[in-house]
Amino acid sequence: MGPTRLPNLEHYPLTIGYPHLLQHPVNENRSYLAEDRSDFLACQSHRAPLPSPELVCGLAPTGRGPMLARHSLIALCLASIVTLTGANQAPDAPPLDALVGRISMSLGGPTGGMKKLDAAPAIDLAFRRTVRDSHSSDEITADHRYVEVGDRVRADVRVVEGEGKDSATIVNQTGWLIVDDAAHDVELEAAEAQLREFDPRRLWSVPFALAGEGRQILQAASLEMEGRVEGEDGRALLVMVGRDAEGTETSRLEVDAKSYRPTNVQFRSSSGQVEYQYGDYREIADGLVVPFERVFLRNGKQVSRTRVVGLKLKAPQDQAQLFDRAATKLLPVLSPKGLKSTE
Numbered sequence: 494m495g496p497t498r499l500p501n502l503e504h505y506p507l508t509i510g511y512p513h514l515l516q517h518p519v520n521e522n523r524s525y526l527a528e529d530r531s532d533f534l535a536c537q538s539h540r541a542p543l544p545s546p547e548l549v550c551g552l553a554p555t556g557r558g559p560m561l562a563r564h565s566l567i568a569l570c571l572a573s574i575v576t577l578t579g580a581n582q583a584p585d586a587p588p589l590d591a592l593v594g595r596i597s598m599s600l601g602g603p604t605g606g607m608k609k610l611d612a613a614p615a616i617d618l619a620f621r622r623t624v625r626d627s628h629s630s631d632e633i634t635a636d637h638r639y640v641e642v643g644d645r646v647r648a649d650v651r652v653v654e655g656e657g658k659d660s661a662t663i664v665n666q667t668g669w670l671i672v673d674d675a676a677h678d679v680e681l682e683a684a685e686a687q688l689r690e691f692d693p694r695r696l697w698s699v700p701f702a703l704a705g706e707g708r709q710i711l712q713a714a715s716l717e718m719e720g721r722v723e724g725e726d727g728r729a730l731l732v733m734v735g736r737d738a739e740g741t742e743t744s745r746l747e748v749d750a751k752s753y754r755p756t757n758v759q760f761r762s763s764s765g766q767v768e769y770q771y772g773d774y775r776e777i778a779d780g781l782v783v784p785f786e787r788v789f790l791r792n793g794k795q796v797s798r799t800r801v802v803g804l805k806l807k808a809p810q811d812q813a814q815l816f817d818r819a820a821t822k823l824l825p826v827l828s829p830k831g832l833k834s835t836e
Contacts, residue, residue: 597707599753605780606704613806616641638826648691765792
């Protein structure tokens with residue numbers, strides 16, 4: 494049985510809910526609050542010769558299940574986007590090789606990061622995200638909850654500000670979408686693609702890549718050490734840059750001089766200059782260190798701001814209801830305490 498077609502789809506915003514997901518399951522699906530819809534669509538339909546590193550990481554399959562991403566491809570992209578003239582050592586910074594190792598270990602190291610997340614029995618993530626729609630320039634803020642228990646995955650979106658439809662996308666052997674208190678069949682491949690937009694492996698793809706393959710990435714890039722600078726908040730930062738043969742800066746990595754955790758990562762992608770700003774790092778488990786604040790910019794313009802409000806690595810108490818096809822009432826995903834399931 495094919496996907497159910499809902500009435501009056503043209504009246505719903507393209508950035509949240511189910512607009513084209515049901516009509517065009519793969520090539521034309523519009524993921525709600527997708528951070529870079531143009532790249533996402535191009536990658537989905539295989540029209541882009543080289544999608545951005547974040548997209549490559551987000552869409553690469555692994556052996557653990559259909560939702561999971563792998564950071565090795567983003568490692569290749571980050572390492573290959575710069576052609577540098579050589580590496581210099583600033584007098585007020587540690588040796589570059591030592592710094593590279595400290596950056597990796599500050600994020601959990603080769604045995605931490607994504608490996609720790611993959612080994613968790615479950616993932617229960619809640620965050621609030623504000624996205625500027627690339628077509629209308631309108632901002633939309635929504636609360637999200639992403640739950641993964643084995644091969645069962647669910648992503649909920651509740652609109653806080655702006656126009657959109659509350660919804661939930663679920664994969665549990667089959668795919669379905671809940672909107673307006675009704676469940677609608679969705680092709681499994683389309684539902685899986687939708688859920689990848691909210692997978693924490695994509696949210697933290699760059700820190701995970703630097704944790705697991707930081708030495709390989711940064712040594713291959715041969716970044717030049719610019720030295721120590723003072724950030725806007727007064728913190729001391731260590732700055733490394735990459736330049737092309739003409740001396741133009743092509744990549745930039747700024748890390749906290751005390752913790753060695755990245756605060757700013759910039760590089761060129763197929764669709765322009767990409768920048769990630771990170772803050773409020775927390776160690777959720779031994780070796781799993783993630784930033785709870787993330788700002789994503791493309792070509793100098795802010796695309797999204799994400800604030801994580803809760804992350805648990807165990808199955809939620811309400812999992813039976815979450816993956817029950819008959820449970821179609823959409824409940825709040827956040828509470829004053831963060832995750833709704835912690836109440």
